Amino acid sequence: MSTGQLPRWVDLGLIPLINLVAAFFVSGLVVILIGESPVEAVQVLIWGSLGFGEGIGFTLFYATNFIFTGLAVAVAFHAGLFNIGGEGQAYIGGLGVAAACLLLDHIVPWWVTMPFAVAGAALMGAAWAFIPGYLQATRGSHVVITTIMFNFIAASLMVYLLVNVIGEAGSMQPETRTFVEGGRLPFLTDIIPGVDFGTAPVNFSLILALLACIGVWLLIWRTRLGYEIRSYGANPDAAVYAGINPVRTIVITMMISGGLAGMMAINEVMGSQHRLLIEFVTGYGFVGIAVALMGRAHPVGIVLAAILFGMLYQGGAELSFEIPAITRDMIVVIQGLVILFAGALEYMFRPTLVRLFASRRAPAAAAG
Amino acid sequence: MKKLFAMSAAASVMLACASALAADIQPAVLYDLGGKFDKSFNEAAHSGAQRFLEDTGIEYRDFELQNDSQREQALRNFARRGMNPIVAIGFSQANAVEKVAAEYPDTQFAIVDMVVDLPNVRSIVFKEHEGSYIVGMLAAMASETGKVGFVGGMDIPLIRKFACGYKQGVLAVNADAEVFQNMTGTTGAAWNDPVKGGELAKSQFDRGADVVYHAAGATGIGVLQAAADAGKLGIGVDSNQNGLHPGSVLSSMIKRVDVAVYQAFDDAKNDNWTSGFEVLGLAEGGVDWALDENNAALVTEEMKAAVAQAKNQIISGEIVVHDYMSDQNCPF
Numbered sequence A: 001m002s003t004g005q006l007p008r009w010v011d012l013g014l015i016p017l018i019n020l021v022a023a024f025f026v027s028g029l030v031v032i033l034i035g036e037s038p039v040e041a042v043q044v045l046i047w048g049s050l051g052f053g054e055g056i057g058f059t060l061f062y063a064t065n066f067i068f069t070g071l072a073v074a075v076a077f078h079a080g081l082f083n084i085g086g087e088g089q090a091y092i093g094g095l096g097v098a099a100a101c102l103l104l105d106h107i108v109p110w111w112v113t114m115p116f117a118v119a120g121a122a123l124m125g126a127a128w129a130f131i132p133g134y135l136q137a138t139r140g141s142h143v144v145i146t147t148i149m150f151n152f153i154a155a156s157l158m159v160y161l162l163v164n165v166i167g168e169a170g171s172m173q174p175e176t177r178t179f180v181e182g183g184r185l186p187f188l189t190d191i192i193p194g195v196d197f198g199t200a201p202v203n204f205s206l207i208l209a210l211l212a213c214i215g216v217w218l219l220i221w222r223t224r225l226g227y228e229i230r231s232y233g234a235n236p237d238a239a240v241y242a243g244i245n246p247v248r249t250i251v252i253t254m255m256i257s258g259g260l261a262g263m264m265a266i267n268e269v270m271g272s273q274h275r276l277l278i279e280f281v282t283g284y285g286f287v288g289i290a291v292a293l294m295g296r297a298h299p300v301g302i303v304l305a306a307i308l309f310g311m312l313y314q315g316g317a318e319l320s321f322e323i324p325a326i327t328r329d330m331i332v333v334i335q336g337l338v339i340l341f342a343g344a345l346e347y348m349f350r351p352t353l354v355r356l357f358a359s360r361r362a363p364a365a366a367a368g
Numbered sequence B: 001m002k003k004l005f006a007m008s009a010a011a012s013v014m015l016a017c018a019s020a021l022a023a024d025i026q027p028a029v030l031y032d033l034g035g036k037f038d039k040s041f042n043e044a045a046h047s048g049a050q051r052f053l054e055d056t057g058i059e060y061r062d063f064e065l066q067n068d069s070q071r072e073q074a075l076r077n078f079a080r081r082g083m084n085p086i087v088a089i090g091f092s093q094a095n096a097v098e099k100v101a102a103e104y105p106d107t108q109f110a111i112v113d114m115v116v117d118l119p120n121v122r123s124i125v126f127k128e129h130e131g132s133y134i135v136g137m138l139a140a141m142a143s144e145t146g147k148v149g150f151v152g153g154m155d156i157p158l159i160r161k162f163a164c165g166y167k168q169g170v171l172a173v174n175a176d177a178e179v180f181q182n183m184t185g186t187t188g189a190a191w192n193d194p195v196k197g198g199e200l201a202k203s204q205f206d207r208g209a210d211v212v213y214h215a216a217g218a219t220g221i222g223v224l225q226a227a228a229d230a231g232k233l234g235i236g237v238d239s240n241q242n243g244l245h246p247g248s249v250l251s252s253m254i255k256r257v258d259v260a261v262y263q264a265f266d267d268a269k270n271d272n273w274t275s276g277f278e279v280l281g282l283a284e285g286g287v288d289w290a291l292d293e294n295n296a297a298l299v300t301e302e303m304k305a306a307v308a309q310a311k312n313q314i315i316s317g318e319i320v321v322h323d324y325m326s327d328q329n330c331p332f
Helices: A008-033 A040-049 A053-078 A086-104 A110-139 A143-165 A206-222 A224-234 A236-241 A247-271 A284-294 A299-322 A328-344 A350-367 B004-017 B039-058 B071-080 B091-103 B128-142 B157-173 B188-192 B194-206 B221-230 B258-271 B301-316
Strands: B028-030 B061-063 B086-090 B109-114 B121-126 B147-154 B177-185 B213-216 B235-236 B249-255 B276-280 B287-289
Touching: A008 A040, A008 A328, A008 A350, A008 B091, A008 B213, A040 A053, A040 A299, A040 B061, A053 A086, A053 A206, A053 A224, A053 A247, A053 A284, A053 A299, A086 A110, A086 A247, A086 A284, A110 A143, A110 A247, A206 A224, A206 A236, A206 A299, A224 A236, A224 A247, A224 A299, A236 A247, A247 A284, A247 B301, A284 A299, A299 A328, A299 A350, A299 B071, A328 B221, B004 B301, B028 B039, B028 B194, B028 B213, B039 B086, B039 B258, B061 B071, B071 B086, B071 B091, B086 B091, B091 B128, B109 B258, B121 B258, B128 B157, B128 B213, B128 B235, B128 B249, B128 B287, B128 B301, B147 B157, B147 B194, B147 B221, B157 B177, B157 B301, B188 B221, B194 B213, B194 B221, B213 B249, B221 B235, B221 B249, B221 B287
Parallel strands: B028 B061, B028 B086, B086 B109, B109 B121, B121 B276, B147 B177, B147 B213, B213 B235, B235 B249
Antiparallel strands: B249 B287
């Protein structure tokens, strides 16, 4: 383990910052290559994501999605499992949300519908993650393979259901009917006095997401189950020797992970679109992996990383709006570079920093 | 070079302003998730806007979506900046157009492939089933085995509409013909998977098909490639794709999204804007089949006569091509 070699602030603050700067530096070179000013691009990106109420609203809206999917990946990480099926789990979670909203929206207000929608989303997501988890635990089928395959099964199932079963007849778009008031979460603009997020769809789900962060922190670091999850992740053999049931741990972890991913659907389906439609996940599940990596699988880190990716999403949209030469594919390149430096190349600068701090510490130690 | 171009563009804009009073429109296009260079549906919209730029010198703005939440955001961004008219491409934009058009009643909106009933929205839908019927007839006449194929993109009602019209056309020529249907996938990737498109086409060839029609966006590039490689015939869609493999593309079912976009811009420029409901079928030239030097050798006089007759009969109402969307069902 490399932790302990560096002061905590370097590990958690400086290294992510250096990675981020490096990513933006390379992105800047790409922007220069296509003949635009990188300074202007950064200005537009930051102004677009944080410069005005609606921009902040959109940033937080995207961040809500990333918090849920990031937490999902992080919980599985702690048990040494790599759940890359957040995409499918969120998609199926939408089914639970839609079921609650379609059944209840005419009858009760939103705050009665919400618990059912949350439970529906979590249950459906958990059920979708249960099968890969169970197969991993009892048959050794690797979750990386099974969860990604389950993404495709989820997509097929949802298209089938939306086109043939629950979709609105006569509509080109495979989608359910639009929910009425009782199936819509309130926008934060409307419930927090004095805050103006314009028309941004940031909604009550953000509060649910932050509650989920606290829940995950309590689960992983303050409960017996969390201890089992962490022990199993650190060393499965030792954990089994210590009497931890591996099947139970894997299955429960995967279900919690899937449930969190499923809850992302609340933000999109009940919070923003107010209907279940095809392809509403559009990659948030996969970005969750980057968010969890960058946030070091810790809720605080995940919130910060989710906001960063929210900024990239919202600022990126403004960027391609303001500077048409920077297309959406360029935005994907910039996002990809951030993921590359923050996730995959995370250890690129570490050895240098370790040496740097070791050489600084060594004379001090000698003097002491 | 770039400066020179900018200057000449500025000069032409100034000239345009001086010559025409109503020319100061700021048109905008919002593409669907497929992106503007999908070699098909969205690209047709792009080429319409591009042609308008070349003809009039009037610049337009466009935007490519990354996710569903950006639909409303992009429309509002356009409207707020005084863009007018704003053309939204694709049925998925309907909800967003409905919301934003109500917020900006003085801005003209147009939506392709869906109907939004507001006083400032022009809804343009196409009768894809009619065009598909015609290419279905061509396929059945060109086929020697009596077996033809269809490769769709994503399995959604719109694509079933293509498939159903096609099948009806095939059966109208040869009641014993077999039509193989495959959809490429269930995610958005199904519009952009030429490898899988090619594999599906090959499997249909293995089962005896010798003509295959695609309605699959960029996936269809692989379908047409596979047809050319196997010495069979492909049929293109949306844009005229006859030139992709001259001699191997029997025809293309053209859907004039480009004309719809051009027309919307042009009407706004000439103060001729009309809102409401436009259905473009064979009669209106909204859908058609493509005949050019690339496929002239493949289409016999007999085929031309037969489709010309069918076209007249469809226009006159003598032949009714079944619209899948009317009852979510294909009776063939």
